[in-house]
Amino acid sequence: MPPIIIHANGVAKLLRGLQLHKATGPDQVPARVLKEIADDVAPALALLFQASLQQGAVPSDWSEALVTPLFKKGARNPASNYCPISLTSITCKCLEHIIYSQTMAHFEADNILHDAQHGFRKGRSCESQLILTTHDLARGLDDKSQIDAILLDFSKAFDKVPHRRLLYKLDQYGVRGQTLTWISAFFSGRSQRVVCEGYTPPSAAVISGVPQGTVLSPLLFLAYINDLPKCVSSTPRLFADDCLLYRRINSIEDSELLQQDLDRLQEWEKKWMMSFNPSKCEVLRVTLKRKNLIEEAYTIHGQPLKIVSSAKYLGLTIDSKLNYNEHISNICNKANSTRAFIHRNTRSCPRKVKATAYMSFVRPQLEYVSTVWCP
Numbered sequence: 001m002p003p004i005i006i007h008a009n010g011v012a013k014l015l016r017g018l019q020l021h022k023a024t025g026p027d028q029v030p031a032r033v034l035k036e037i038a039d040d041v042a043p044a045l046a047l048l049f050q051a052s053l054q055q056g057a058v059p060s061d062w063s064e065a066l067v068t069p070l071f072k073k074g075a076r077n078p079a080s081n082y083c084p085i086s087l088t089s090i091t092c093k094c095l096e097h098i099i100y101s102q103t104m105a106h107f108e109a110d111n112i113l114h115d116a117q118h119g120f121r122k123g124r125s126c127e128s129q130l131i132l133t134t135h136d137l138a139r140g141l142d143d144k145s146q147i148d149a150i151l152l153d154f155s156k157a158f159d160k161v162p163h164r165r166l167l168y169k170l171d172q173y174g175v176r177g178q179t180l181t182w183i184s185a186f187f188s189g190r191s192q193r194v195v196c197e198g199y200t201p202p203s204a205a206v207i208s209g210v211p212q213g214t215v216l217s218p219l220l221f222l223a224y225i226n227d228l229p230k231c232v233s234s235t236p237r238l239f240a241d242d243c244l245l246y247r248r249i250n251s252i253e254d255s256e257l258l259q260q261d262l263d264r265l266q267e268w269e270k271k272w273m274m275s276f277n278p279s280k281c282e283v284l285r286v287t288l289k290r291k292n293l294i295e296e297a298y299t300i301h302g303q304p305l306k307i308v309s310s311a312k313y314l315g316l317t318i319d320s321k322l323n324y325n326e327h328i329s330n331i332c333n334k335a336n337s338t339r340a341f342i343h344r345n346t347r348s349c350p351r352k353v354k355a356t357a358y359m360s361f362v363r364p365q366l367e368y369v370s371t372v373w374c375p
Contacts, residue, residue, distance in 0.1 A: 001102070007046060011094065024087070026061055026064040026065070026089065034090060053179070065087060067086055067087070069083070069194065070084075084159070084194075086211040099183075110174070114228075117222060119218070133244065133246075144288065144289070146293065147287065148247060148249050148258055150298060153276065154276060156275075158241065162208050163184075163187045167180060210224075218240065221241070228243070246286075266300060279303070281306070282308045283305045286322065315369065331365055
């Protein structure tokens with residue numbers, strides 16, 4: 001990867017494109033200020049960014065993060081059910097944007113990222129991932145065969161990435177010199193403080209993981225997990241840390257091969273200090289067969305995986321016969337609940353406001369990946 005050269009015009013364009021509602025980081029420099037003085041401050045920031053890259057040094061307030069817990073699912077009292085979103089310096093994020101675009105261009109030009117990965121990549125999305133996956137599953141149904149699909153769940157994947165191993169992989173992918181030195185400095189001496197309902201405890205050191213909420217994190221995680229599909233002979237599908245592994249099962253030997261792939265993935269996780277959560281991993285058997293099913297059990301860490309009749313993957317509920325009635329029922333209930341909430345809270349609003357709320361919050365729930373379940 002060639003050295004990164006930063007130009008004032010490019011920095012000004014980034015600043016002019018800032019979203020005004022973007023949350024400020026520990027340095028308390030708001031996006032509105034940077035956007036309004038973009039043309040004036042761009043030359044100085046370009047010099048600062050270039051110096052930071054050349055010296056491999058990151059200012060101390062760029063290494064600090066305010067962490068906001070974002071609820072995912074389940075009970076609200078366990079901390080494990082929250083995703084930590086890091087609020088970092090907006091100025092630093094501008095430099096991250098530049099490094100991200102240059103590094104991604106290098107990855108795409110040399111086809112470094114595995115074709116099974118659809119997360120955070122231009123021209124790819126949840127929709128493209130699901131179309132390819134359901135196409136394979138539907139062909140299995142057409143051929144009257146059985147496909148065993150295993151939905152794998154990483155435990156705190158973004159937070160467990162070890163920095164030295166990540167830097168080693170980046171070096172193998174050609175990210176070296178000033179860029180690699182800067183990324184190393186970006187991880188060094190990081191600290192974070194949780195901000196929750198006005199309470200802020202003391203800062204804690206960050207010894208592993210890519211901070212969620214920063215611009216570079218998605219790309220760095222893709223680079224770290226990039227070699228996982230090469231460990232298996234079955235078909236892998238990746239969207240960031242959402243992993244699906246499936247294989248046609250025509251005999252017990254095919255089931256054994258799928259279990260061998262799971263064993264190799266466990267070797268991979270041990271080598272690269274990641275961790276699967278077997279209690280959240282599921283097995284879905286996609287087939288129209290009623291007899292002669294091959295019902296071998298699959299295990300991770302010695303724990304048998306749960307067999308389900310339907311599973312949710314990237315927001316789409318897939319059942320064993322690719323019947324989407326359950327998915328349609330779920331999204332209708334959820335959309336109707338959202339519609340009722342909007343109706344209660346916009347009674348006195350003009351018709352245009354109600355229509356905008358419906359188009360923004362209700363209709364997208366109904367149309368999400370409709371090319372898959374209702375083409």
